[in-house]
Amino acid sequence: xxxxxxxxxxxxxxxxxxxxxxxxxxxxxxxxxxxxxxxxxxxxxxxxxxxxxxxxxxxxxxxxxxxxxxxxxxxxxxxxxxxxxxxxxxxxxxxxxxxxxxxxxxxxxxxxxxxxxxxxxxxxxxxxxxxxxxxxxxxxxxxxxxxxxxxxxxxxxxxxxxxxxxxxxxxxxxxxxxxxxxxxxxxxxxxxxxxxxxxxxx
Amino acid sequence: xxxxxxxxxxxxxxxxxxxxxxxxxxxxxxxxxxxxxxxxxxxxxxxxxxxxxxxxxxxxxxxxxxxxxxxxxxxxxxxxxxxxxxxxxxxxxxxxxxxxxxxxxxxxxxxxxxxxxxxxxxxxxxxxxxxxxxxxxxxxxxxxxxxxxxxxxxxxxxxxxxxxxxxxxxxxxxxxxxxxxxxxxxxxxxxxxxxxxxxxxxxxxxxxxxxxxxxxxxxxxxxxxxxxxxxxxxxxxxxxxxxxxxxxxxxxxxxxxxxxxxxxxxxxxxxxxxxxxxxxxxxxxxxxxxxxxxxxxxxxxxxxxxxxxxxxxxxxxxxxxxxxxxxxxxxxxx
Numbered sequence: 257x258x259x260x261x262x263x264x265x266x267x268x269x270x271x272x273x274x275x276x277x278x279x280x281x282x283x284x285x286x287x288x289x290x291x292x293x294x295x296x297x298x299x300x301x302x303x304x305x306x307x308x309x310x311x312x313x314x315x316x317x318x319x320x321x322x323x324x325x326x327x328x329x330x331x332x333x334x335x336x337x338x339x340x341x342x343x344x345x346x347x348x349x350x351x352x353x354x355x356x357x358x359x360x361x362x363x364x365x366x367x368x369x370x371x372x373x374x375x376x377x378x379x380x381x382x383x384x385x386x387x388x389x390x391x392x393x394x395x396x397x398x399x400x401x402x403x404x405x406x407x408x409x410x411x412x413x414x415x416x417x418x419x420x421x422x423x424x425x426x427x428x429x430x431x432x433x434x435x436x437x438x439x440x441x442x443x444x445x446x447x448x449x450x451x452x453x454x455x456x457x458x
Numbered sequence: 459x460x461x462x463x464x465x466x467x468x469x470x471x472x473x474x475x476x477x478x479x480x481x482x483x484x485x486x487x488x489x490x491x492x493x494x495x496x497x498x499x500x501x502x503x504x505x506x507x508x509x510x511x512x513x514x515x516x517x518x519x520x521x522x523x524x525x526x527x528x529x530x531x532x533x534x535x536x537x538x539x540x541x542x543x544x545x546x547x548x549x550x551x552x553x554x555x556x557x558x559x560x561x562x563x564x565x566x567x568x569x570x571x572x573x574x575x576x577x578x579x580x581x582x583x584x585x586x587x588x589x590x591x592x593x594x595x596x597x598x599x600x601x602x603x604x605x606x607x608x609x610x611x612x613x614x615x616x617x618x619x620x621x622x623x624x625x626x627x628x629x630x631x632x633x634x635x636x637x638x639x640x641x642x643x644x645x646x647x648x649x650x651x652x653x654x655x656x657x658x659x660x661x662x663x664x665x666x667x668x669x670x671x672x673x674x675x676x677x678x679x680x681x682x683x684x685x686x687x688x689x690x691x692x693x694x695x696x697x698x699x700x701x702x703x704x705x706x707x708x709x710x711x712x713x714x715x716x717x718x719x720x721x722x723x724x725x726x727x728x729x730x731x732x733x734x735x736x737x738x739x740x741x742x743x744x745x746x747x748x749x750x751x752x753x754x755x756x757x758x759x760x761x762x763x764x765x766x767x768x769x770x771x772x773x774x775x776x777x778x779x780x781x782x783x784x785x786x787x788x789x790x791x792x
Contacts, residue, residue: 294484336472393480425722428762432741432775438691439715439732439739440569440583 505607508623509598511644512637515699516540517548518597519645521675524555524666527589529759530661536589541673549677552588562586563680570685578686589662591635593737594646601736604628604710605635613638615647616664625737630654631708631782632738643669651759654779659759693719698729702744708782710735726750728773740776740783744790755780763787 519542527534535555542548550564559574569587570580585592593601610622615638625635631654640647645667651660696718715732721743728745743750751771756762763783765775772790774783 313511366478421752421754422725424750425754425756425762426623427721427726428741428754428764428773428775429756429760430723431719431721431743432760435693435715435730435732435741436585436739437571437581437587438693439691439734440580441689441691 459765462576470510470535478548479617502606504609505623506598506602507637508609508621508644509607509625509637512623512639512646513595515640515643515645516590517641518542520673521645522666522670523664523667525589525662525664534589535665539674541670541675541677543678543681543758547681549673549680550586551677551680552586562588563683563685565681565683565685568685568688572686576790580685580688582688590646590649591737592651602627604632604735605737610636612641616667618642618647629709630784631657632735632778635737645669651777693717695728698731700729700744700792702729703791704731704742704786704789705791706785707733708735708778708786711740712750714739719789722748738777740774740778740786741789742786743773743775745773746770 469708491662496528523538537553539551547566552562554560561572563570564586567582568580569583572578576779585595605625605627608624612626613620613622619641620638621641623637627634634652636650647664647760648661650658698716711733714734717730726745726747728743731742733740751766754764760777761780762775763780765787771786
């Protein structure tokens, strides 16, 4: 990934770029997909509320960039309109798009897809099936949000070690969010069972 | 007139509560302990009543709102619609206005998540997983074991007169919450998550609110959507591998989920336990995978603490102070 692409990606995550074309171009490249994913997750753990002692260095530049994020959406389009555009073509999108989803958010639907963890910035377009088949949910409204992250301003410590720790943190935070979403499901089913004894659970 | 008297009563009972909790052991001869206790009781009953009014407003009104969610230096903005159809089915829509496009749609017990960068999916649930804690959509009794609701007076929020209700944890090992509820309707207008030291950790503030008698037309359209498939909760069906003993779990937390699964990204296999006090939840991962063996610390609104034992490691994640996570993590035994 070139510096320019990194900048673009960073801008995209901050919402500076819009339009499907830019989005499409950015996520087309497999290594970028993986990096996008990492950036998203990294946002979870390098956000401003972190206190000292965290295993990350947030450079002043990045902090400034976060602070300079646009604070207000201007003239939001109708959410219904956006959603409809989105839904064109149904749930099962063209393969390329599904791969993006798998790479970016490891979201898979009802066991159709599987994923396999990767250790560095490259995701194979055809992901080999792993033992870990299943769906994944997408964290929302919580820790995991995109944030600008400048790779060139990393601290002068063992980069590999930092990356490894970051990867572990992401892994736990991401899973925690998924389990929280799924635990809501448990509670809903418990609530409904007495009322709907005949209903089959999907 | 009535409102004014009410305010005064709250101020007195609330301050007495603060005193009694801060100086738990202090003698209170001068004020008369029984009188004080009666005041406390009244405040708690009032607090609970307000909480349930809020829950009713959040689940029963037709409303069209905007809100901002502030965490550290990050600001997210959402549109939030809620209503009931003529068939009395609940519809809800949450739409992010900053950053990546996110839609959450709830139709009855189906909650669908749409993210611009991933495939949509649905979960069977009564509440959306968004910026407002799911506990706020349920009766107070669900959190009564771990929290007191105490009215603290009022404030002007969104040009409305509100009641400030604090959710004060009964133990000092977790965060507290402040709610500002519309005095007329009980609707939640502002929310604050605070640390034990009283530092704000997270805020939600409504910026616009329209309550209507009729269902919003946008929500009517939602009712006609084909929602994405409901996810298959494969994790749930796999039992934990070992009978781990978690010797310390904070008061009021109950086990609500336990399984064995692999984590995303790293593929680490772990026995997993999820505990809830009704309001906040904490994940406990126990893994024998050497890759999980790192002494990680992360201190934020959502914190993480991991502790490595000789042949297994424990990682605890949740919206709790890191000291509490540490205490849990170090208590897990084979």
